[in-house]
Amino acid sequence: MNIIRKTNNLHDLLAKDQVHRNLSVPKxxxxxxxxxxxxxxxxxAIKAETGTYTGRSPKDKFTVDEPTSRELVDWGNVxxxxxxxxxxxxYSKVMNHLQDLEELFVFExxxxxxxxxxxxxxxxxxxxxxxLFAHQLFIRLADGEQWxxxxxxxxxxxxxxxxxxxxxxxxxxxxTFIIVSFEKRTILIGGTEYAGEMKKSIFSIMNxxxxxxxxxxxxxxxxxxxxxxxxxxxxxxxxxxxxxxxDADRRLIGDDEHGWSDNGIFNIEGxxxxxxxxxxxxxxxxxxxxxxxxxxLENVVLDPETKVADYNDSSLTENTRAAYPxxxxxxxxxxxxxxxxxxxxxLTADAFGVLPPISxxxxxxxxxxxxxxxxxxxxxxxxxxxxxxxxxxxxxxxxFLPLRPTVYAEMLGRKMExxxxxxxxxxxxxxxxxxxxxxxxxxxxxRAMIRAALQGELTNTETTKNGLFGLETPLHVxxxxxxxxxxxxxxxxxxxxxxxxxxxxxxxxxxxxxxSNVDEKIVKLGGPLV
Numbered sequence: 001m002n003i004i005r006k007t008n009n010l011h012d013l014l015a016k017d018q019v020h021r022n023l024s025v026p027k028x029x030x031x032x033x034x035x036x037x038x039x040x041x042x043x044x045a046i047k048a049e050t051g052t053y054t055g056r057s058p059k060d061k062f063t064v065d066e067p068t069s070r071e072l073v074d075w076g077n078v079x080x081x082x083x084x085x086x087x088x089x090x091y092s093k094v095m096n097h098l099q100d101l102e103e104l105f106v107f108e109x110x111x112x113x114x115x116x117x118x119x120x121x122x123x124x125x126x127x128x129x130x131x132l133f134a135h136q137l138f139i140r141l142a143d144g145e146q147w148x149x150x151x152x153x154x155x156x157x158x159x160x161x162x163x164x165x166x167x168x169x170x171x172x173x174x175x176t177f178i179i180v181s182f183e184k185r186t187i188l189i190g191g192t193e194y195a196g197e198m199k200k201s202i203f204s205i206m207n208x209x210x211x212x213x214x215x216x217x218x219x220x221x222x223x224x225x226x227x228x229x230x231x232x233x234x235x236x237x238x239x240x241x242x243x244x245x246x247d248a249d250r251r252l253i254g255d256d257e258h259g260w261s262d263n264g265i266f267n268i269e270g271x272x273x274x275x276x277x278x279x280x281x282x283x284x285x286x287x288x289x290x291x292x293x294x295x296x297l298e299n300v301v302l303d304p305e306t307k308v309a310d311y312n313d314s315s316l317t318e319n320t321r322a323a324y325p326x327x328x329x330x331x332x333x334x335x336x337x338x339x340x341x342x343x344x345x346x347l348t349a350d351a352f353g354v355l356p357p358i359s360x361x362x363x364x365x366x367x368x369x370x371x372x373x374x375x376x377x378x379x380x381x382x383x384x385x386x387x388x389x390x391x392x393x394x395x396x397x398x399x400f401l402p403l404r405p406t407v408y409a410e411m412l413g414r415k416m417e418x419x420x421x422x423x424x425x426x427x428x429x430x431x432x433x434x435x436x437x438x439x440x441x442x443x444x445x446x447r448a449m450i451r452a453a454l455q456g457e458l459t460n461t462e463t464t465k466n467g468l469f470g471l472e473t474p475l476h477v478x479x480x481x482x483x484x485x486x487x488x489x490x491x492x493x494x495x496x497x498x499x500x501x502x503x504x505x506x507x508x509x510x511x512x513x514x515x516s517n518v519d520e521k522i523v524k525l526g527g528p529l530v
Contacts, residue, residue, distance in 0.1 A: 008095055010156065014124070018103045020131075025294040028135065031105070031128035038129045042307045044293030045322075047300055048129045050193040054299050054317035056200060057176045057192055058399050064181040072208070074404045086171040087181055087188070093170075094188055097163040098126065105131035108147045108154075110139040111202050112259060113336040114266040117213055120147065120154035121202060130159055133195040133296050136325045138202070139270035155185045155205055157198055163190040180402075182208060195298060196321065199273055200400055203257050206268055208402040216260040216411040217268070219397030221245035222253040222338065230265055230338045231454055232258070234396040235347030236375045240428045242274045243443070244347070244450060246286040252332045260341070260415055267336030271325045276300065277318055279311040283443065290328035297322055340419040343454055345426050346396070351376040353430035353438040354487050354501040357480075358449040359471035360458060364519075366416060366423040368526025370395055371409050371515055372508060376429065390504065392511040406517060424453050425471065432490040434500055441484075448479035468501050470529045505530050 032038045038048040062082035105125045112118035123134040164175035176191035187201045210217045221233040221241045235241040242255045254267030281288040298321040301313035373393040394405040432438040463472045491497040505528035
């Protein structure tokens with residue numbers, strides 16, 4: 001299909017009279033309210049709704065099959081190929097769509113707090129609230145700072161949520177599309193209002209670019225103690241990554257995405273994107289207090305009169321979110337840089353209730369669990385469902401990994417060995433039984449275990465070895481009852497525990513079959529011993 005092209009030139013598009021470039025937060029808030037895109041909450045945050053799509057659309061994400069990246073990309077269900085021709089036709093349609101709009105909003109900034117490796121990024125939005133989101137999530141220009149693109153050409157996001165694709169004509173799966181072109185350094189987003197697509201698209205880009213600079217990109221949060229000790233928290237959604245890294249006794253480096261270079265750790269972002277379902281000031285005061293003027297709330301229900309957020313209301317979605325700049329937190333590192341990590345924590349919410357609440361991992365076990373990226377989700381939302389579903393996400397972030405998993409795993413292994421990093425597996429999930437029988441691990445217990453690990457209190461403590469998974473589990477942790485630490489003791493029926501543990505072990509082994517060219521020692525010594 002031939003398109004009448006108004007312009008395919010980004011410079012021409014951005015030269016329009018009604019293009020708002022790098023507006024301040026107050027100006028963006030004004031625009032959101034003027035355009036009736038959102039509501040002002042009682043704390044001054046902007047509340048917006050994303051309509052049909054309240055989360056990412058991974059099946060609608062594509063990577064352009066181009067000569068310069070073809071041999072590097074790990075093609076498959078995560079990195080679905082799409083032709084250059086389809087991309088170029090959609091690019092023209094999106095450009096025409098944006099050209100027709102009365103107003104556009106542009107953010108220019110960076111991904112990566114380390115100036116030696118940062119990536120210039122440009123986000124072009126048709127929604128003012130999406131541009132506010134980008135302003136809060138990415139690294140902003142300082143007052144008077146010029147956007148520097150001399151050393152590296154920027155990546156550009158063209159976000160057109162009201163433009164819907166026609167799958168029969170446009171070669172997409174649905175009306176929604178997220179298409180990455182590494183060669184054109186462009187990301188097209190259409191047919192979805194969900195702002196998180198912008199955040200994760202930039203992370204995917206960094207996961208492609210950084211390893212080529214010998215920098216490991218990581219889906220983790222990071223903080224630093226008073227003595228300068230650095231901790232990394234890996235974990236999938238719902239494992240407590242953001243909550244546990246926001247510690248009043250430690251300073252936050254970042255809550256979700258980091259790089260590990262020869263110089264140490266750096267935050268990829270300039271803000272936080274926290275889940276806020278059932279958020280309370282008592283349990284998570286730093287996150288609760290960060291949601292103020294300029295923050296963005298996605299799909300949170302407000303009291304119609306007082307405009308107070310009801311964080312317990314999941315009628316729009318369980319995936320309610322808050323986006324705010326790091327500077328909204330009181331206990332942060334500026335700039336978001338630190339030395340090499342001393343401790344790595346792999347977080348898993350095990351709904352089977354069989355993994356120990358904390359275990360120290362050998363190098364082989366660390367590599368095995370990093371490649372596995374295990375957590376669990378419930379089979380459904382109906383009350384009374386007791387059978388969970390194991391979920392494995394390679395490197396704790398498989399939807400965002402353009403390269404082969406072993407690229408990231410081997411880099412992590414080298415860095416762990418070089419810097420003598422301690423690694424722990426922490427189960428923030430169920431204890432005393434599986435979901436429906438047992439109970440969720442108390443947050444206070446998990447915090448106590450992590451505190452003990454970070455302070456070196458678990459280095460020489462008495463341990464027991466889990467027979468099925470071979471995990472070294474401490475028998476005593478300050479502030480945690482001894483009977484919680486060993487799962488089979490926490491269960492009232494030891495036979496039921498063994499049966500459920502064997503079920504999970506077999507799922508680990510089945511999942512790991514997909515990895516080829518992995519060191520045999522990792523397979524033999526890292527995973528279940530059955």
